[in-house]
Every structure is written in C-alpha cells, then in structure tokens.
Amino acid sequence: MTHDERPPGQGVDRGGGSVAGGDLGCEDAMKNVFDYLDGELPPDYSEKVRRHIEMCKRCYPYFNFEQAFLDYLHDRGVKPARSDELEERLRTLLGEVDTEDAEGCD
Amino acid sequence: MSEKREGFEAEALIHLDGLYGLALRFTGGDDAAAQDLVQDTMLKAYRAWDNFQSGTNCRAWLTTILRNTFINDLRRRQKRPVPVEFDEVAERPIYPQLRETDPEGRFFERIVDEEVIRAIEELPEDFRVPVVLADLEGLGYQEISEILEIPVGTVKSRLFRARRRLQQRLYSYAVEMGYIRGE
Numbered sequence: 305m306t307h308d309e310r311p312p313g314q315g316v317d318r319g320g321g322s323v324a325g326g327d328l329g330c331e332d333a334m335k336n337v338f339d340y341l342d343g344e345l346p347p348d349y350s351e352k353v354r355r356h357i358e359m360c361k362r363c364y365p366y367f368n369f370e371q372a373f374l375d376y377l378h379d380r381g382v383k384p385a386r387s388d389e390l391e392e393r394l395r396t397l398l399g400e401v402d403t404e405d406a407e408g409c410d
Numbered sequence: 411m412s413e414k415r416e417g418f419e420a421e422a423l424i425h426l427d428g429l430y431g432l433a434l435r436f437t438g439g440d441d442a443a444a445q446d447l448v449q450d451t452m453l454k455a456y457r458a459w460d461n462f463q464s465g466t467n468c469r470a471w472l473t474t475i476l477r478n479t480f481i482n483d484l485r486r487r488q489k490r491p492v493p494v495e496f497d498e499v500a501e502r503p504i505y506p507q508l509r510e511t512d513p514e515g516r517f518f519e520r521i522v523d524e525e526v527i528r529a530i531e532e533l534p535e536d537f538r539v540p541v542v543l544a545d546l547e548g549l550g551y552q553e554i555s556e557i558l559e560i561p562v563g564t565v566k567s568r569l570f571r572a573r574r575r576l577q578q579r580l581y582s583y584a585v586e587m588g589y590i591r592g593e
C-alpha cells in the first residue's frame with residue numbers, strides 16, 4: 305500500500321505533518337471535513353484546507369465523496385407529503401377562525 | 411371568502427405539502443404528531459396573517475413557525491435526554507470501502523427516496539433534529555446551537571455521528587440491493 309492509498313484517518317502522519325502542498329496535513333484536513341463543507345471554519349483556516357485538498361490526491365476524492373453525500377441528503381431528504389384529510393381539517397379550522405373574527409367585529 | 415382567507419390560501423396554504431413533509435422528518439415519521447404540528451403552524455400563521463408582509467418569503471416564515479413549535483413541544487416533554495451511545499460499527503465512515511469502486515458516491519443516486527427518508531426518520535431524536543436543521547433546512551451550527559440550547563461542539567459531534575450513521579445505513583441498503591459490492 306503506497307502512502308496515497310491509505311483510507312482517511314488511518315496511518316496518516318500524526319501531528320498533521322504535510323503530505324502535499326500547503327502547511328496543513330491530511331489528518332487535519334480530514335478531521336475538519338464537515339466543518340469545511342458546511343462552511344463553518346474560520347476563513348483563513350478554511351483557505352488552508354482548500355489549498356490542501358486541491359493539491360492532495362488522497363483528500364480530494366474524499367472531500368468530493370462527502371460533498372456528494374451532503375448534496376444527496378439535502379436533495380432527497382425534503383420531500384413534500386400529501387394528506388387530503390389534513391387539508392380538509394385545516395380548511396374547516398380556518399373557517400372557524402373566520403367565524404371568530406367576524407363575531408369579534410360585531 | 412374573505413380577502414384575508416383568499417390571501418392566506420394563495421400564499422400560505424400552497425405550502426401545505428412541503429410543510430407536512432418537513433414535519434414528518436422532525437417527528438421521525440410520526441404521522442399524527444406531524445399533522446398536529448402542521449395544523450398548529452397553519453393556525454398560528456393564519457391568526458398572525460395581518461402582520462405578514464405580502465410578497466415576502468412565506469414558506470420561510472411558515473418553516474420558522476413550524477420549527478419553533480416543534481422545538482417548544484420537544485423541550486416541554488424532554489426530561490433528561492439519554493445520550494446516544496457510541497456505536498462503532500454504525501458510525502464508521504464508509505468511504506474507505508468505496509474508494510476503489512465508487513469514490514464519487516454514485517450509488518447514493520440509485521437509492522429510492524423512501525429509503526433515505528426512513529433512514530433520517532429512524533435516527534435517535536437527538537441526532538435527527540440537528541440533521542433536519544442542518545442538512546434539510548441548511549442552518550448553521552451557531553443557529554442550531556441557539557435553537558436547541560446546546561453547545562456548538564455538541565451540535566458538531568451529533569451532526570458528525572448522525573451523518574456517519576446515515577451513510578452506514580444507506581451503504582448496507584445499497585449492498586443488500588446489489589448496487590455496490592460489499593466487503
């Protein structure tokens with residue numbers, strides 16, 4: 305197994321030593337994958353991660369994978385649901401509020 | 411029909427199906443609870459309709475009411491939440507298994523919507539709610555931390571673990587369905 309074929313988070317240089325480009329190691333980059341993809345890192349640190357993954361053939365596909373997962377979750381997780389029964393009940397209740405309002409005006 | 415009612419139907423009621431879908435995610439698929447939640451939301455919105463600026467984002471407004479209503483109920487019935495135990499197998503990353511065969515995660519796209527929805531709904535509540543807020547609604551860590559009254563670090567770790575669980579679950583499903591080769 306060459307250096308570049310190790311799965312993330314395993315056998316990576318401890319202490320975040322730099323593997324490729326920038327002053328950030330694979331371990332530091334991978335540890336922050338969700339913070340980075342969620343846009344939650346401080347701007348200068350985020351920039352360091354960006355520079356690292358651009359140059360690193362181990363981290364780049366990994367970050368892509370996690371991004372694909374988050375996109376998928378966002379696209380498929382919110383699905384409208386339909387209930388005629390709910391709509392009907394709601395219309396009745398809105399009607400009751402209308403009646404209350406009308407009576408309040410008298 | 412009153413002018414108020416007409417406006418409400420045209421601008422708010424059209425979001426009913428979207429809100430109901432979101433409510434089901436929040437309640438973990440509990441249909442009765444989801445319907446109650448949507449009903450409460452719509453009635454609150456209708457009573458406050460005079461204050462709503464026509465033309466502004468009605469869906470976002472309704473979503474905020476729904477979320478606040480849900481969180482308030484949640485707080486009321488939650489005593490001491492039992493921390494979700496760490497599950498080494500369920501929370502393992504799946505990328506190492508896929509880096510040779512599907513590094514782009516194409517298998518996700520083959521999974522039917524019902525399966526990801528079920529996966530979200532079956533997460534423990536402590537994990538599910540942050541996922542709905544972050545991954546479905548797109549809120550930031552700080553905002554979620556304030557809404558749920560938990561530290562930002564807790565939001566992060568719950569999100570992290572919840573996402574790992576979702577991945578593992580979708581991965582197992584995809585292996586079962588023969589979309590990817592298991593190991």
Ligand SMILES: [Zn+2]
Nearest residue numbers: 330360362363
């Ligand atoms: Zn790297």
